[in-house]
Amino acid sequence: DIQMTQSPSTLSASAGDRVTITCRASQSINRWLAWYQQKEGKAPKLLIYEASTLESGVPSRFSGSGSGTEFTLTIINVQPDDFGTYYCQQSYTYLYTFGQGTKLEIK
Amino acid sequence: EVQLVESGGGLVQPGGSLRLSCAASGFTLSHYALNWVRQSPGKGLEWVSYINWSSSAIYYADTVKGRFTVSRDNAKNGLYLQMNSLRVEDTAVYYCVREDYGMDVWGQGTTVTVAS
Numbered sequence: 427d428i429q430m431t432q433s434p435s436t437l438s439a440s441a442g443d444r445v446t447i448t449c450r451a452s453q454s455i456n457r458w459l460a461w462y463q464q465k466e467g468k469a470p471k472l473l474i475y476e477a478s479t480l481e482s483g484v485p486s487r488f489s490g491s492g493s494g495t496e497f498t499l500t501i502i503n504v505q506p507d508d509f510g511t512y513y514c515q516q517s518y519t520y521l522y523t524f525g526q527g528t529k530l531e532i533k
Numbered sequence: 534e535v536q537l538v539e540s541g542g543g544l545v546q547p548g549g550s551l552r553l554s555c556a557a558s559g560f561t562l563s564h565y566a567l568n569w570v571r572q573s574p575g576k577g578l579e580w581v582s583y584i585n586w587s588s589s590a591i592y593y594a595d596t597v598k599g600r601f602t603v604s605r606d607n608a609k610n611g612l613y614l615q616m617n618s619l620r621v622e623d624t625a626v627y628y629c630v631r632e633d634y635g636m637d638v639w640g641q642g643t644t645v646t647v648a649s
Contacts, residue, residue: 427595460635462578469628469642470578475635513578515636520592522568522580 428452428516432525439504440533447499447528449514454494458518461490461499464527465510473512474499506532535559535638537612537629542643549619553643555612555629563607566632569614571625572642581627582614597623619647 429452439445449459457477462470472481474490477497487502501508509532514525541553553569569581582603583592591603602615612629624647631638 462636464578469639470636471639472635472637475637479634481635481637511577515578515580517635520583520590521594522583524578524580527577 427521428455428519428523430514430516430523430525432512432514432528434528435526436529436531438531438533441504441506443504444500444502445504445530446501447512447514447530449492449497449499449525451495451497451516451518455516455518457493458516459490459492459497460515460517461488462513462515463508463510464513470513501530504530504532508532535631537631537638537640539627539629539640539643542627542645544646544648545619546649547619547621547647549647550615550617551619551645553614553616553627553629553645555614555640557610557612557631560631560638562605562610562612567605567612568630568632568636569603569612570628570630570636570639571623571645572628573622573625576625579625583632584612616645619645621647623647 431450459477461474464470478490511527511529536558566585600618604613626642628642629640630636
């Protein structure tokens with residue numbers, strides 16, 4: 427199975443900051459990577475697919491980059507509504523796997 | 534409104550069985566692949582199973598292979614997960630998820646608790 431490792435595990439930021447979350451795959455997954463945001467008690471929400479394509483309706487302050495084994499999710503001008511846990515997920519193989527999550531706390 | 538609604542969760546003893554259902558509305562189910570994803574209390578997301586639009590391609594996580602069976606009925610706009618030989622570690626919220634470009638539509642989840 428392909429292992430997905432996110433860093434950091436937790437992140438604290440103030441409104442207006444720029445934050446970056448990294449996701450590493452244990453083998454190349456080309457650009458078959460998605461990012462999700464989950465708030466407590468709610469279902470996850472798709473933010474980005476195919477590494478860098480923004481899902482419809484997602485604010486442009488979110489962006490994704492990377493290919494192969496290393497990927498990043500960047501949020502510029504962080505807003506209070508951006509708190510929650512972020513997950514990456516590979517779809518290169520049908521044994522899909524998620525990263526362990528990065529919790530973003532707003533100061 | 535595009536929506537997925539899960540049902541069938543509950544409390545079951547170890548070794549027992551449960552069948553989850555997922556009802557789709559607002560879109561044509563047969564056009565999409567579907568997944569089950571679960572989340573144990575306080576833990577991260579775990580992909581459980583995938584089924585393509587025609588049921589010709591089905592995959593399972595190693596943790597549930599041989600115990601869980603996914604199926605769909607496009608005519609009834611339904612997705613199902615038959616869970617047998619349940620274990621304590623299967624305790625989780627189970628989400629029904631549509632897959633298009635990414636997992637783009639999620640249900641609200643149904644809670645499965647395996648305990649004696």
